[in-house]
Amino acid sequence: MAENNENALAGNAPAKPKPAAPGAAKPAVPGAAKPAAPVAAKPEAPKGGVYKPPVERPDPNPYKDSRCCSFNAWFAERFQVLVPVIDYLKKKEVPKHRHSFWYYFGGLTLFFFLLQIITGLLLLQYYKPTEAEAYASFVFIQKEVSYGWLIRQVHAWSANLMVFSVFIHMFSTFFLKSYRKPRELMWLSGSVLFVLTLGFGFTGYLLPWNEIAYFATQVGTEVPKVVPGGAFFVDILRGGEQVTGETLTRMFSLHVVLLPGLLLLLLSAHLLLVQVFGTSAPIGYKESGRIKGYEKFFPTFLAKDAIGWILGFVLIIYLAVVFPGEIGLKADPLSPAPLGIKPEWYFWAQFLLLKDFSFENGEFYAIIFFTVGAIFWALVPFIDKRASREEKSPVFTIIGILYLAALLINTYRVFAEYGL
Numbered sequence: 076m077a078e079n080n081e082n083a084l085a086g087n088a089p090a091k092p093k094p095a096a097p098g099a100a101k102p103a104v105p106g107a108a109k110p111a112a113p114v115a116a117k118p119e120a121p122k123g124g125v126y127k128p129p130v131e132r133p134d135p136n137p138y139k140d141s142r143c144c145s146f147n148a149w150f151a152e153r154f155q156v157l158v159p160v161i162d163y164l165k166k167k168e169v170p171k172h173r174h175s176f177w178y179y180f181g182g183l184t185l186f187f188f189l190l191q192i193i194t195g196l197l198l199l200q201y202y203k204p205t206e207a208e209a210y211a212s213f214v215f216i217q218k219e220v221s222y223g224w225l226i227r228q229v230h231a232w233s234a235n236l237m238v239f240s241v242f243i244h245m246f247s248t249f250f251l252k253s254y255r256k257p258r259e260l261m262w263l264s265g266s267v268l269f270v271l272t273l274g275f276g277f278t279g280y281l282l283p284w285n286e287i288a289y290f291a292t293q294v295g296t297e298v299p300k301v302v303p304g305g306a307f308f309v310d311i312l313r314g315g316e317q318v319t320g321e322t323l324t325r326m327f328s329l330h331v332v333l334l335p336g337l338l339l340l341l342l343s344a345h346l347l348l349v350q351v352f353g354t355s356a357p358i359g360y361k362e363s364g365r366i367k368g369y370e371k372f373f374p375t376f377l378a379k380d381a382i383g384w385i386l387g388f389v390l391i392i393y394l395a396v397v398f399p400g401e402i403g404l405k406a407d408p409l410s411p412a413p414l415g416i417k418p419e420w421y422f423w424a425q426f427l428l429l430k431d432f433s434f435e436n437g438e439f440y441a442i443i444f445f446t447v448g449a450i451f452w453a454l455v456p457f458i459d460k461r462a463s464r465e466e467k468s469p470v471f472t473i474i475g476i477l478y479l480a481a482l483l484i485n486t487y488r489v490f491a492e493y494g495l
């Protein structure tokens with residue numbers, strides 16, 4: 076909460092400087108007679124101008140005379156710029172109430188993302204992003220490289236869990252109305268993060284260059300063609316008219332360079348805003364005394380976050396070992412598409428929307444319908460004026476329930492029709 080952090084902000088002053096080394100000039104005590112000025116030449120008044128005393132600046136390094144050899148003093152002397160930030164984090168507090176549980180999903184999403192970076196870097200040591208070698212390099216990682224199978228499975232499962240957890244994080248912040256003033260930009264940056272996260276899933280899917288991925292990408296990249304100018308965009312994405320080795324190279328560069336770069340940038344802004352504004356409490360909770368107290372972000376909240384991360388990690392290892400994903404058959408662009416081609420589970424709702432709009436120009440209207448819904452969702456903080464006035468906004472709660480229900484029902488319908 077912004078108000079939680081006021082004290083933290085007030086406590087930003089850097090730690091007291093250590094006493095100066097013997098022999099150094101002592102600072103003047105207020106009220107005490109000033110010692111005779113050393114024989115220093117007074118700055119001359121500029122000719123024709125008014126004399127201005129030299130501007131007094133704070134000591135640029137208050138730690139320079141530190142005699143202490145503890146790690147803290149060593150750190151403070153070298154990273155002075157971080158000292159106020161650390162002081163601030165130590166004072167930051169998180170409100171405790173019956174919905175506090177949902178606060179852990181942002182951190183969990185972050186954890187899965189970090190795991191993606193680490194395992195992704197390891198996979199990069201052996202993966203070859205060309206039509207001729209991609210599939211073989213995946214087989215090599217899976218079968219020959221020590222623990223390669225584990226790294227690959229962890230990467231795949233962690234990707235799924237990251238998407239799952241970002242869905243929970245987004246809907247929970249929606250229902251808690253955490254997007255309300257002054258957190259609009261947290262929500263907006265989060266919306267872009269959400270799109271980037273799905274982009275990771277989409278671009279990563281083709282990389283093993285197997286049959287299912289090939290045809291799913293063929294179908295998925297076909298979709299924008301129904302809107303004006305969409306064919307041009309598809310050509311750029313595919314690097315030609317069809318999905319080929321060119322497409323693989325493009326997906327690869329998006330997956331390992333552009334998307335991580337953008338995500339890191341947006342994530343930094345998102346987390347910075349979280350620190351500046353603090354954690355919100357649901358509307359009316361403070362006034363009605365439903366806040367059970369506050370806990371320190373560091374170390375209490377962070378320690379609980381860490382427990383969530385450990386549980387998440389254990390779950391991933393379990394899934395990787397017990398339910399390893401298949402590599403499938405190598406993609407053959409000349410073979411007919413297998414039956415029942417469908418995208419990854421997090422695109423099922425949109426996939427079904429396209430199928431449901433099966434009338435003439437239906438796909439075009441499905442895309443318009445979906446885009447308008449997505450834009451409305453991203454702009455909710457600016458539309459929900461009641462929440463911004465700290466008043467309950469049940470209409471938006473109902474809208475959130477409708478979005479969630481549509482998502483779950485459509486996803487289930489695909490599962491019922493096609494299986495996993």
Ligand code: HEM
Nearest residue numbers: 178181182184185245248253261262265266268269354355
């Ligand atoms: C890569 C994806 C994301 C990561 C790693 C991430 C991370 C975080 C973290 C660590 C927090 C602070 C703890 C918490 O309240 O959970 C947070 C807060 C928040 N996030 Fe995200 N987030 C992501 C995506 C999103 C999305 C998709 C949205 C919504 C569209 C969103 C909206 C918010 C909001 C509104 C808050 C403030 C919560 C409050 O003040 O109570 N974030 N995020």
